[in-house]
Amino acid sequence: MSEPSSIAAKPTPPPKAKPPRAKRVRDSARTKAEILVAGRAEFAERGFEGARVDAIAALAGANKRLLYHYYGNKEELYRAVLLDAYQEIRRGERALSLDQFGPAEAMDRLVRFTFRHFLANPWFPRLLNTENIENARFLKTMTDIQALHSPLVGQITTIVERGAEIGVFRRDVDPVQLYISIAALGFFYVSNMATLSVIFARDLSGIDMVQEREAQAVQMVLDYLRTKPVGQG
Template sequence: MSEPSSSETPAGRAPSDGERRGRNAARTKAEILAAGRAEFSARGFEGARVDAIAERAGANKRLLYHYFGNKEELYCAVLLDAYQEIRRGERALSLDRYGPVEAMDRLVRFTFRHFLANPWFTRLLTTENLENARFLKTLPDIPALHSPLVGQIETIIARGAEKGLFRRDADPIQLYISVAALGYFYVSNMKTLSVIFARDLEDIAMVQEREAHAVEMVLDYLKTGA
């Protein structure tokens, strides 16, 4: 039996106009969101232009305004999507399956690699900090996104302390800020630091050395006084 064509539903019937519109709408929104991510991370909020975002997305401004309202709302959607993406990656690690040392090792490496693989993320965060987090403050979903992460780190610390591997007084929020900083600073300052120290920080050997260094710093801190 032949497979249904891409224009058909799994049941073999042609999709309805409503189904086609729904798929097209979802695809168009995703393309506008991706174009907004590229434009805002490259040019900042003030420098980004709606015309350029629409052109990147292959859509017209009418659709952009229809789906996202205005430039500010699109920027907020891009910002929220960026945080949701890294939180999804953290959840996918399933850290509860691992011992506390390996769990923390995996979290540090994931965070470092996320910044490294997504340099647009550091630029977007820099933009929002230059805006004094004025858009982030309007996003009601942000606390709920970060609360499980803090709880997960707290659990890893507690499990490590019970085994006599980790100190008990580590603050999960302070710890995560340090974990993120070890990746964020390296990626966001890679070009300037490469010039200052006359070493190519983008070289794979340097990147691997830095990742191992980040893991070692975090684990050594957690083990101090254990």
């Protein structure tokens, strides 16, 4: 009979306990922002009627239930996207701090900012086109929209008045009409870039063409502000 082995068998070590799974912290502000950005893309691409909540939730990487929780329904999300779009451009205008510049330079900066904002955010003209197709029916329900734009009108009024006081700008300028012209110079170029490029056989997205157009937009606005009305000496 063989003797028992003097070497004891090593006990099998118990399996290591798995570290507890870290709970995913819900960042409501981040999720809302991601849904808003996804909604912006979907509404700009497909319009209000064509946009789908499922597509927005998928693009945001969010549960559709959260989308409804934060925004209520498709209509309210669209209103939030539209308001955010206007707030974004207004924030950019305020950040220009135009009061610290002379009237001509201040207007130069405003025109360039507006042009570049449309250029850098081609979804914005598409979103505005969508709301115009809807005959501004959602915008009409947003009670704060006029108050949001009032500071811009006041800012333009101040720039024109400062220019008139030192004799470089004309006085008979409607600030609303002036801003419509400023916005149109950038909006039309961006929204019609594809068709105009084909019609005139030029790549309007090329840097040289973009820079030339921006410079011309500035010149057109400044020339208008410096031109005296017919009949005035």
